[in-house]
Amino acid sequence: MAEKIKKFFAKKKADAKFKLAGPGHKLNESSSIDIVGPSKQNKPKTAPPRATPTDATRQAAEAALARVSTQKKDSAFNTSLAAIQAKVRKELENEKKNAAKTDEFVPQKRPEETEIEASPHLAVKGVYFKCPLVSEAVLSKEDWKVKIQEFLFEQLEEEKGLTACLIIHSCNYNRAKVEDCVTTLCRYIDNIITNPEETKFHKIRWQNATYADKVEPILGSKEFLDAAGFRIQLIENNGNEENFWVWSAENIENVEVLQTLRETLTSGERVELEIDRNIQILSPSQASARIELPQDFYAISAEELKREQQLKAENLDKQLQLRTKAMREKEELREIRKYKFALIRIRFPDGLYLQGTFSVYEKFAEVLEFVQENLDVNLPFVLCTATGQKFGEDDADTNLATLRLVPATILLFSWDKSIEEDLKQSGHSGFLKPEVMMLMQSLL
Structure with missing residues (x-):
C-alpha cells in the first residue's frame, strides 16, 4: 500500500511538472515559446565536504575564479554590484566607528501597543511554505x-x-x-x-x-x-x-x-509542506535594523508570550540572583521551546548577510546546504559564532534547537584554511552567486 501511495504522489508530481512546462508544440513547427521548468532542483541531503581540497577541487576553484574575473565589467549587474559593495563598505566603516555595536543578533520583543506585523523592524514578515x-x-x-x-x-x-x-x-x-x-x-x-x-x-x-x-x-x-x-x-x-x-x-x-x-x-500518509527559506540578502544597516521576529516563529500564542514577559518583569529581582549552571540550562531550554522556527544569518567577510528560515528541528546539515547552494564558488568553508565556536560535519546531524541556534543566530563565514590563501592570491572577493546578489538591487 505504501508503494501505491508513492506512485500516486509520483504521478501528481509528474503532472505538476508537466503543467509547468507550458503549452506543447509539434517538433516540425517553429516556436518562440520558451519551456519553463521547475524553479528548483531537488536538494541533496548531505552536508558540504570539509576535507582538504583535491587537485580536481583546486582546478574547479581556478575555473570558477576565472569565470568570475572574466565577467563583463560594463554590464548593468556589475555596475549595481559595485554600488552595493561601496554601500556595504561605507556601512562597515560606520560600524567600526560605533564601538557599541556588536554582531549579536538578539530578537527584540514587540511593544505591547504595536502590532508586530506592522513593525518596520521585522527581520522577516512571516514563515512560508512550498508544496511541489x-x-x-x-x-x-x-x-x-x-x-x-x-x-x-x-x-x-x-x-x-x-x-x-x-x-x-x-x-x-x-x-x-x-x-x-x-x-x-x-x-x-x-x-x-x-x-x-x-x-x-x-x-x-x-x-x-x-x-x-x-x-x-x-x-x-x-x-x-x-x-x-x-x-x-x-x-x-x-x-x-x-x-x-x-x-x-x-x-x-x-x-x-x-x-x-x-x-x-x-x-498515516499525508501531503507534507516544505519550509521556504525566504532568502534575503542584507546590508549591515539592514541587519541591525531588522531584529524583531513575527508571531509565526513562536510555539506559544501572543497572549501567552505577553503574559510571560509581564512575569519576567515582575520577577526581575529573582533573575538577578545567583543561579547554578543547571538552573541556567533549564531556563535556556524552556526559552528555546517557545519557538517553532529559527532565523539564521550568515555574515560574510564583505559585510553582507545571507538570511534563511529553518524549523528548530531541522539538522545543521540543512544550514550547510543552504550556504553551499548560494555560494558562487563550490569550495569548503567554515561557519562559527562571534565567540569562535565552530560548526562542521560533526554537527551535521544535530538539530538547531540542540545546538542552541534558536530563535535567531549570526554565523560568521570563512573559507577553509587550506584554500583561503589561494583565493586571496587570485583576488577573488565575491561570495554569493550573481542571481542571489540580485536580491539586493532594492538597496540602490
Whole structure:
C-alpha cells in the first residue's frame, strides 16, 4: 500500500511538472515559446565536504575564479554590484566607528501597543511554505491548508479511497481526533472483513454517539466510507426514518478492497509542506535594523508570550540572583521551546548577510546546504559564532534547537584554511552567486 501511495504522489508530481512546462508544440513547427521548468532542483541531503581540497577541487576553484574575473565589467549587474559593495563598505566603516555595536543578533520583543506585523523592524514578515505536489506557489501555512483541501477533493473522482485517506490525515489538524476517527473506521472495516455475512455490521446509524462524535466531524470520513462500499439510506427506526450508512458487497470489487483501504488509512500518509527559506540578502544597516521576529516563529500564542514577559518583569529581582549552571540550562531550554522556527544569518567577510528560515528541528546539515547552494564558488568553508565556536560535519546531524541556534543566530563565514590563501592570491572577493546578489538591487 505504501508503494501505491508513492506512485500516486509520483504521478501528481509528474503532472505538476508537466503543467509547468507550458503549452506543447509539434517538433516540425517553429516556436518562440520558451519551456519553463521547475524553479528548483531537488536538494541533496548531505552536508558540504570539509576535507582538504583535491587537485580536481583546486582546478574547479581556478575555473570558477576565472569565470568570475572574466565577467563583463560594463554590464548593468556589475555596475549595481559595485554600488552595493561601496554601500556595504561605507556601512562597515560606520560600524567600526560605533564601538557599541556588536554582531549579536538578539530578537527584540514587540511593544505591547504595536502590532508586530506592522513593525518596520521585522527581520522577516512571516514563515512560508512550498508544496511541489500541488503547485510552485510559496504561501503561509493557513493558505496552504485551503489550497491542499481544494486539491485533494479534486482528486476524489480519480482515486476515491486513497484520496479520502489523504484528506483525513492532511485536512484535519487535531491529531487526537484523527486517531479516534481512524480507529473507529478500522473497527467498521474489521467487523465486515471478519464477519462479511453478519448484517448487523452492515449498518452505521448517523445518530449513533460514536459515529456522531468521532467520525462524522472529520473531513474525508464520508468519502472513505463511500469508497469502502457504504451508501446513505433512509431506514425506519423506532417509527422514525433515519439516515444510515449501509454496506453492500455489490458496491466494491471484492472484500480485499477493504483490507487495502484499511492499510492505506493506517499508513498515516499525508501531503507534507516544505519550509521556504525566504532568502534575503542584507546590508549591515539592514541587519541591525531588522531584529524583531513575527508571531509565526513562536510555539506559544501572543497572549501567552505577553503574559510571560509581564512575569519576567515582575520577577526581575529573582533573575538577578545567583543561579547554578543547571538552573541556567533549564531556563535556556524552556526559552528555546517557545519557538517553532529559527532565523539564521550568515555574515560574510564583505559585510553582507545571507538570511534563511529553518524549523528548530531541522539538522545543521540543512544550514550547510543552504550556504553551499548560494555560494558562487563550490569550495569548503567554515561557519562559527562571534565567540569562535565552530560548526562542521560533526554537527551535521544535530538539530538547531540542540545546538542552541534558536530563535535567531549570526554565523560568521570563512573559507577553509587550506584554500583561503589561494583565493586571496587570485583576488577573488565575491561570495554569493550573481542571481542571489540580485536580491539586493532594492538597496540602490
